[in-house]
Structure formats: structure tokens, C-alpha cells
Amino acid sequence: MSKFNSLADYATKRFRLAGKAYLEGGDPFFAATDSLRQEAKIKGRHFVSFANYDYLGLASHPAVKASAAAALETFGVGALASRLVGGERSTHHHLEVALAEFLGTDSALTLVSGYLTNVTTISHILGSRDALFIDELSHNSIVSGAKSTVAETIVFRHNDLDHLDFLLRERRDHYRNALIVAEGLYSMDGDLADLVELVKIKRRRGAWLLIDEAHSIGVLGAQGRGLCEHVGVDPQDIDLIIGTLSKTLASCGGFIAGKAAVIDWLRYTLPGFVYSVGLSPVITAAAETALHLLSQEPWRLERLRQNAELFMGLAREAGLDTGPAIGRGVVPILFSDSLETLAASSHLLSHGYYVPPIIQIGVPKDQPRLRFFLSAAHTESEIRGVIDLLATRKSVHAEPVASLSAAT
Numbered sequence: 311m312s313k314f315n316s317l318a319d320y321a322t323k324r325f326r327l328a329g330k331a332y333l334e335g336g337d338p339f340f341a342a343t344d345s346l347r348q349e350a351k352i353k354g355r356h357f358v359s360f361a362n363y364d365y366l367g368l369a370s371h372p373a374v375k376a377s378a379a380a381a382l383e384t385f386g387v388g389a390l391a392s393r394l395v396g397g398e399r400s401t402h403h404h405l406e407v408a409l410a411e412f413l414g415t416d417s418a419l420t421l422v423s424g425y426l427t428n429v430t431t432i433s434h435i436l437g438s439r440d441a442l443f444i445d446e447l448s449h450n451s452i453v454s455g456a457k458s459t460v461a462e463t464i465v466f467r468h469n470d471l472d473h474l475d476f477l478l479r480e481r482r483d484h485y486r487n488a489l490i491v492a493e494g495l496y497s498m499d500g501d502l503a504d505l506v507e508l509v510k511i512k513r514r515r516g517a518w519l520l521i522d523e524a525h526s527i528g529v530l531g532a533q534g535r536g537l538c539e540h541v542g543v544d545p546q547d548i549d550l551i552i553g554t555l556s557k558t559l560a561s562c563g564g565f566i567a568g569k570a571a572v573i574d575w576l577r578y579t580l581p582g583f584v585y586s587v588g589l590s591p592v593i594t595a596a597a598e599t600a601l602h603l604l605s606q607e608p609w610r611l612e613r614l615r616q617n618a619e620l621f622m623g624l625a626r627e628a629g630l631d632t633g634p635a636i637g638r639g640v641v642p643i644l645f646s647d648s649l650e651t652l653a654a655s656s657h658l659l660s661h662g663y664y665v666p667p668i669i670q671i672g673v674p675k676d677q678p679r680l681r682f683f684l685s686a687a688h689t690e691s692e693i694r695g696v697i698d699l700l701a702t703r704k705s706v707h708a709e710p711v712a713s714l715s716a717a718t
């Protein structure tokens with residue numbers, strides 16, 4: 311086992327193992343999209359991003375900006391303190407009531423990050439005699455929650471509920487409590503958990519169910535209320551719904567929603583809530599306005615649906631591999647290898663479309679992809695344009711990877 315006295319040497323080695331070599335042909339990550347947009351404008355070119363979570367196009371909505379500005383004026387920016395002891399503002403309560411009402415749960419609690427919400431909730435509610443059942447393609451925040459909990463973690467194959475049921479049948483009796491965690495719309499593959507079946511399994515096996523709706527709020531369901539609405543499940547049947555404000559809700563932060571008894575308990579005990587600050591009033595105001603707009607401007611949901619369907623249809627026609635995606639907010643295009651993926655991303659950027667490659671981090675090594683986030687704000691010609699470029703591009707062997715700076 312190598313021993314490193316220098317942390318820098320250790321970091322250098324770890325970075326190399328993590329795939330640093332892929333950056334040598336030009337770094338496609340951390341591109342400042344505002345600068346790219348600005349540069350393109352100066353040169354009279356277009357710039358379109360398929361890389362942000364702004365599913366309904368609310369991030370720059372004038373009403374969202376105005377409410378954030380008004381909150382800034384009234385309350386300032388700072389979070390001040392833990393909400394329990396000095397940081398509580400009336401804005402927190404307003405947003406939480408609105409979220410619970412929208413989702414159809416009794417109550418909701420907001421936290422400063424969606425990622426933190428999963429980590430702290432999963433690790434807090436389970437004890438050493440409990441078990442956690444997670445999907446093998448769970449988001450890293452769920453995996454981190456699993457690593458932080460003292461409960462035993464048991465992994466089921468992606469969306470394979472027969473496997474989950476088998477594991478519960480075999481092992482449920484070994485534990486006091488069992489928590490199943492699944493996602494609404496999976497963030498890398500754009501597919502769905504079978505919620506109707508999950509509810510049956512949880513009842514049959516005496517388990518609790520947590521659904522991470524990060525990518526389904528404002529995307530799934532006739533009114534954008536998420537997976538429950540999409541498949542007709544009563545949200546009261548889900549023990550915990552977790553979500554984020556950083557996607558459709560145009561700001562930043564996370565939330566947990568569920569029965570009043572659960573949320574009241576968490577409000578006084580959840581470490582990531584109690585020992586951290588509450589949301590800045592600027593953030594709360596922006597999220598609450600975005601939530602309001604989601605209901606007031608239903609055409610956005612319809613536009614997102616049309617855009618995503620157009621994208622899926624064109625991609626399939628062009629023979630591109632969209633994996634298991636159902637064709638809503640997230641659609642991956644899978645490539646044979648990482649170099650091919652990098653080259654495709656670079657090719658798109660050279661034509662003004664920003665779609666960073668997803669290689670090594672976040673997906674299995676042999677399934678690199680370009681992940682597209684579709685938005686109500688995309689136009690038909692942008693969607694046709696990007697698919698056309700992918701359909702007509704030559705393979706990596708005919709086209710060297712261009713550097714990002716040369717590409718704009």
C-alpha cells in the first residue's frame with residue numbers, strides 16, 4: 311500500500327486515476343456560460359445551453375428577479391443563524407406552507423442544499439438496527455447518505471423492483487426499520503421508478519419510502535407536482551418526499567415534505583437543519599415566486615413536454631442512443647467511449663451549443679454520454695439544430711478534439 315507524506319502528491323495521483331488525462335485535449339468543464347454567451351453575442355453568434363436545470367425557463371423570469379430584489383431590500387442577504395435560534399424569518403414559513411400545499415403533503419422543511427438534504431435525512435432517521443435499500447444508480451447525495459448512516463445499506467439493481475422485493479423478503483426480518491430510497495426522474499438516464507409498485511412493496515414488506523423528486527417537480531404530472539401526480543399515487547402514501555429548489559424552482563436549496571409528525575420531529579432534530587443556517591430570504595423569495603409561476607403559467611409545462619418529445623423523436627430518427635429515457639426533462643445521448651463523447655461535446659460547442667460530456671464521474675465508466683436538460687425556454691430550431699449536428703458529425707477518428715477556447 312503506497313504511503314503519501316505529501317497530500318499534494320496523493321491528490322496528483324488520485325486526480326490521474328480519476329481521468330485527468332481527458333482534460334488534456336481541452337477542458338470541457340467549468341465553462342462560464344455567462345462569458346460564453348457574452349462572447350457569442352459580441353461575435354454575432356448564438357449560444358444555447360442544454361446543461362442547466364432550468365426546466366421551465368423561470369431562472370431569469372422578471373417576477374422571480376423582482377421578488378428576490380424586494381427580499382434583498384427588506385431583509386438583506388445573510389442567513390444570520392440556525393433557524394432554531396435567531397435565523398427564522400417569516401419567509402421560511404411562507405415557502406414551506408406553499409411547498410407542502412403544492413405537493414399535497416402535510417408539511418415541508420427547507421434546507422440550504424438539496425445534496426445536504428439527502429445526506430442528513432438518510433443518516434439521521436436510521437439507526438444501527440435498521441436497513442437502507444437504495445437503487446444502484448442513486449444520485450451521489452443518496453450514496454453519501456448511505457455512507458454516513460450506521461444502518462446497513464443494501465443495493466438493488468436499477469429500477470428492478472423484483473430484485474428489491476426479493477431482498478426485502480429475504481432480509482427485512484433482520485432489521486428493526488427499513489427505508490427504501492428511489493428517485494422520481496433519474497438525473498443521468500431520464501427514466502422513472504415504478505412508484506405504484508414501490509408503494510405496494512413498501513406496504514407488503516413494512517418499509518418506509520423516500521422519493522427524491524429533484525428532477526420531477528415542474529417536469530412530471532399534469533400540473534408539475536412530480537412523480538405522484540404523474541402516476542396517480544396519493545403523496546400521503548410516501549413517507550418522505552425530498553426535492554431541491556435549484557432546478558425548476560430557479561434558486562438553490564433543498565426540502566423534505568411529509569406527514570406533520572415527521573417534519574415536526576425533523577425540525578427540532580435533523581443535524582443538517584439544526585446545525586446549519588436557513589435559506590437566505592433572497593433565495594426563499596425567488597423559489598416561492600417560481601412555485602407560484604409554475605401554477606400560474608401552465609403553458610410552460612406543456613412547452614417543456616413538446617420540446618422534450620421533439621428532441622426524443624428527432625434523436626431516435628437520427629439513430630442516436632437515448633438509453634432508457636422516457637423523454638421528459640432529462641435525455642442522455644450515449645456514446646461508445648469517452649473520447650467520442652468529448653469530441654461530440656466539442657463539436658457542438660464549436661457551433662454554439664453547450665452540452666458538457668459526462669464521463670467517469672456520475673455514470674458507469676462504460677456509459678459515457680452527453681446529458682441534455684430540456685427546457686420550456688428552448689426553441690424548436692435550437693432542438694433541431696443540436697440533433698442535426700449530432701446526426702451529421704463524423705466519428706472521433708475523423709475529427710480531433712478541439713480546445714474549448716478555440717471553440718467559441
Ligand SMILES: Cc1ncc(COP(=O)(O)O)c(C=O)c1O
Pocket residue numbers: 423424425426428449451493497522524525554555556557562563564
Ligand atoms: C436526484 C438528485 N438529488 C439531489 C440533488 C442535489 O440537489 P442540489 O444540486 O440542489 O444540491 C441532485 C442534484 O442534481 C439530484 O440530481
